[in-house]
Amino acid sequence: QIPDPFLKNVLLMGKANRQVFKRAKELGIEIGFKDLGGAGLACATSEIGATGGFGLEIDLDKVHLSMPNLLPEVICCAETQERYVLVVPRSFTKEVLKIYNQDWDLPHIYEGARARVIGKVIKQRHKGTKAQRHKGKAERYIVKHKGEVVCDAEIGEIVKGIVYKRKAKKKIYKEKEPEFPQPKDLRKVLLKILSSPNIASREYIYRFYDTEVQGNAVLRPGEADAGVIAPLPSSKVGVALSCDGNPFYGRISPYWGGATAVAEAMRNVACVGAVPSGLTDCLNFGNPEKEAAFWEFREGVRGLSEAAKKIGLKGYKETPVPIISGNVSFYNESAKGYAIDPSPIIACVGILKDYSKAITMQLKEAGNLIYLVGERYDELGGSAYYQEILGVNGRNVPKVRYEKERGMLYGVIDSINSGFVKSCHDISNGGMVVTICEMMMGGYAQGKLGVEIEMAEVRSEKKEKCQSVKVSECQTEVRPQRNYGLWTMDYGLRKGSRKTELREDKVLFSESGGFILEVPSKYASRLEKVFADYGVKAWKIGRVIEEEVLRIKGLGVVHSPPVHSPQSIGSDEGSESKVKGEKTLEVRLNELKKAWTSGLAEAMR
Known part of the structure; x- marks a missing residue:
């Protein structure tokens, strides 16, 4: 310079x-x-x-x-x-x-x-x-x-460099998947997670720094999952950048910690319509002279490598997304010799042929449809839900299903560049419901639209398949429930409901990779075809509404008073109402904003 x-x-x-x-x-x-x-x-x-x-x-x-x-x-x-x-x-x-x-x-x-x-x-x-x-x-x-x-x-x-032949010993992860009843008040759970330091808005931080150097910013921090700039004068080419990593995943499995960091960085770039074109890594681990720490490092690098290879570079068959640079930080230990969690941090650069087609995460228009891409699995290990509500890390870490991941990424990119998608956000920390809330609020909490979700349409991992073509023969008898005060355990399923392995709280907060898309109804069939061509299903799960509320219909295990008026965070009066014999979770947009925007400041006091 x-x-x-x-x-x-x-x-x-x-x-x-x-x-x-x-x-x-x-x-x-x-x-x-x-x-x-x-x-x-x-x-x-x-x-x-x-x-x-x-x-x-x-x-x-x-x-x-x-x-x-x-x-x-x-x-x-x-x-x-x-x-x-x-x-x-x-x-x-x-x-x-x-x-x-x-x-x-x-x-x-x-x-x-x-x-x-x-x-x-x-x-x-x-x-x-x-x-x-x-x-x-x-x-x-x-x-x-x-x-x-x-x-x-x-x-x-x-x-060729110096090759160390170090011994590696698998580190035994002892924590188990928790067994617990479903929370009685999902509204309180959601607000608590939104206000947690790892989920809450970072607006104060990125507003503090100048994002207008050279005046080439297209999408600024917070507006979308990736920032976008227009670096070349008189050119429509845009460059997207995202940086991701989750040490809680690495604690459970260094391999999946590395693989999910690559996948999420690529998802975030895809969310604005850019093609992931290059990766760089910052690998943070303990003392490599210790066998367990070296095993963690080796597994983390293997995860990075396999994700880059198996997801691949769009438009180039059997070509990995290049990892063009990186650095390694070893010996990250406390004075007593305790190592940090394996923490691979991945930055992804993506290219847009036309930066004017880049989209944000904030919802655009009432009446548009909400689509889910990516099934919900029982993968809450390292999740915000487990951390904030149960105080545990769990065991079932999110995994990357490489072939499906590739199809999801390519489908999102093609759909955005075809003009079928008005807003997009990837599912990561906090799960599907947090993703939807963030789309309602927008990066600067200026959103004024709500969302209505049909829980029955959300695709999750099935426990068993009914071979009958008749819906009536697939129904399950209602079994009794037991109440535990704050918690409720459901021992059965409602009549006519899908028999899935996941409870509703896990469906909402599972951090399995995926996307939430806002799509005008006129493009619905064309969008579904784009994903079908990549062997991926896009599920229509709801719609954007004028009313400033998150409404999730079809819940069957929640017991709380009906909604009357906006409630303060932490109130015992829930915002859940009964609709046609079913339970409906309702949370006002202003409640969501208050929790999300104040969480970081509260944590730093």
Whole structure:
């Protein structure tokens, strides 16, 4: 970057690089390009040479420096930022130098800045064994300083890295799945979860920072599951970015903690209509010298890798979503030696061909339909429900069903870009019901629409299938219920209800991956076909309503007084009413907003 806040071209190097790329493409020339990061020039040049299958000869006397008399090892390994190394044909060299030094005038922008030829590609080899030469491991990496050779090594040996053969021992996770009766008052449960620190609105935090640098923001923090910018002037191309991870999942299963982090980051990018195109990771683990911690790390990386491979890059058959960079933080322990939960954090970058098609999570119009994509499974391990209501972590961690995940992602992306979807939000922390509440409220709690859900339409994991085609033969007798004060356990099912394995509270708060979509009725059949083409079902579960209320109809195990007026959070007077012999959960929008917007501030007091 240029150290002058008054210059408009503050990312001059990026623009100069793009001009080089454009010219190389016009000439049909293949070039190598790499930025200088860890280990500086030594790393970048050796890696770019090894990748191409050639050796390199570098002359450190030709490297431009910020100060004189630096040692050769310092010149080689310094990590000064905003530097790049290119490998280009000799015929293209003069033009490259002209672009950087004359067209973009680097020498006059900053002292010492310029483009310069510092070395060449060579084919010289060591006299290594025939097997070494055959495998391409004997190409030489030669570095000269003041006329002397200060490094002469096989380039393959430099880049292959140090391989540790550490012992790994599976860590035994002892916590079990809790057995508990369903809460009597789901309204109180919902409000408590919405106000919890891990769910509550972060508006105070992201409002504190400037999101309008360069004025290219399309979707700002909080408006959608991913932020979107328009980085290229006079271009419709948009870039979406999301960052995700859940250490509670990693505590139960490092593998699924890694896999779900990848899947959710990709889901969030898909929610705005972008195609997930690249990943980067930040891996946070304990001491790798301890067998259990190293096993956690190995499993977490395996989860990342398999998710990127098995979900795949849209438009490229059997091609993984590339993990283009990342870093690892080890030895994260307390003074007593207790390690943090395995915490892989994944950032995903997505591309939109037309950023004007990007959508937010806030509901748009009454009368539109609400669709669920992604079945509800008994997967509440590490969930907000277990953490906040029961104070346990559980065991049934959310899993990624790779083939279905791919179909869901691609279906959402295609549907949004076809204009069939008006708002979209992925199902993650808090489950389906929290997702719907957040869509009602919008990122800045400015929403003014409600939602009515038919519980009977929500697809969940089936306990058993009735083979009869007659509905009457699939009905179940009503069995008695037992009341436990605050809790109620249902021992049976209502007549005519689906016989599912999941209780209603688990259906509402399960964190199995999925999406909630707002769809105009005129696009319903076309949207369903898009998902069907990917082998995925989209279920119509409700509609957007004018009334500012969340209404979930068809509940059969809830016992609370009927709704009369908006109640304060924590009140014993629930907002649940009886409709045509069934129970209906109703929570006013202003109650949802109050819980969600005040939760973080309350937790920090």
